[in-house]
Amino acid sequence: MQNLLLEFRPAKVVSRKETYVSYYVVDPTTDTLKRLRVRCNHVKGRRERLKYATALCSEINRKLFSGWNPLTGTEPSEKRSRKLLAAAQEFCSTHSRNLRPDSQRSYRSKLKLMVLPEQPTIVQDESCSRRMPPAGRFFLTEN
Numbered sequence: 560m561q562n563l564l565l566e567f568r569p570a571k572v573v574s575r576k577e578t579y580v581s582y583y584v585v586d587p588t589t590d591t592l593k594r595l596r597v598r599c600n601h602v603k604g605r606r607e608r609l610k611y612a613t614a615l616c617s618e619i620n621r622k623l624f625s626g627w628n629p630l631t632g633t634e635p636s637e638k639r640s641r642k643l644l645a646a647a648q649e650f651c652s653t654h655s656r657n658l659r660p661d662s663q664r665s666y667r668s669k670l671k672l673m674v675l676p677e678q679p680t681i682v683q684d685e686s687c688s689r690r691m692p693p694a695g696r697f698f699l700t701e702n
Contacts, residue, residue, distance in 0.1 A: 570619040
């Protein structure tokens with residue numbers, strides 16, 4: 560995966576044979592920039608078309624800088640930065656009355672498996688170095 564500083568290139572108005580707003584956003588499936596164009600030729604008159612395209616360009620840039628990606632359909636919001644575990648727990652708490660008891664138990668079990676415990680620390684016990692074989696000289700402690 561490429562680590563990009565920006566996930567888009569700002570929109571710009573292009574007025575040639577046809578007038579359009581062109582911008583690039585990261586396609587999450589391929590992790591590359593994909594060009595998108597919004598054509599403005601349906602607006603009559605060259606001046607009106609440029610006014611429309613300029614207003615559209617500034618609106619697209621405002622959305623892009625706030626975190627919007629048209630390919631994923633994500634709107635900039637607080638839910639975007641939630642963690643998977645928090646979202647799954649919220650789902651279970653809101654939909655628990657609609658689930659069978661077996662399903663509830665199964666979902667809770669899967670959530671517990673997702674939570675990784677802290678890695679235990681292995682400490683060598685010097686007091687039993689002569690009495691125990693090498694494999695028994697170590698024990699686990701919780702952090």
